Amino acid sequence: MAATGAGSPGRLVQYVVVRSDLVHKLSWPLGAVITQACHAATAAIHLHYGDPDTQRYLAELDSMHKVVLGAPDEAALSGLSETLTQAGVAHKLWIEQPENIPTCLALKPCLKETVQPLLRKFKLFK
Numbered sequence: 001m002a003a004t005g006a007g008s009p010g011r012l013v014q015y016v017v018v019r020s021d022l023v024h025k026l027s028w029p030l031g032a033v034i035t036q037a038c039h040a041a042t043a044a045i046h047l048h049y050g051d052p053d054t055q056r057y058l059a060e061l062d063s064m065h066k067v068v069l070g071a072p073d074e075a076a077l078s079g080l081s082e083t084l085t086q087a088g089v090a091h092k093l094w095i096e097q098p099e100n101i102p103t104c105l106a107l108k109p110c111l112k113e114t115v116q117p118l119l120r121k122f123k124l125f126k
Contacts, residue, residue: 012057013065013112016041018104018125019077020070040094040106048090048108057109069122074102081105
């Protein structure tokens with residue numbers, strides 16, 4: 001199966017949304033925040049491993065596409081998780097243990113055009 005080009009219909013993307021306040025207000029080390037995103041992305045892939053889109057995404061190993069967005073705080077992240085759940089979009093909200101702190105979420109790989117409207121208010125993570 002040939003990989004589709006960027007922006008063309010059928011492009012699979014895994015979105016990861018990270019709380020930016022962890023770095024900018026709560027002074028978490030950047031490495032710790034990146035680790036949270038890795039946990040969420042891996043968990044979303046694991047939970048939806050049998051999904052055809054996930055399998056196609058993994059089959060195109062050298063051209064996987066991820067987009068990392070920033071949520072301003074815990075409330076925005078939790079609100080997004082509720083919105084995604086209501087819209088039927090499979091994702092994993094990562095809650096760091098034992099502190100029980102929601103830190104980020106990752107969607108299962110999906111078609112960019114189907115989820116982008118739900119993520120429109122979130123900007124690239126900085």
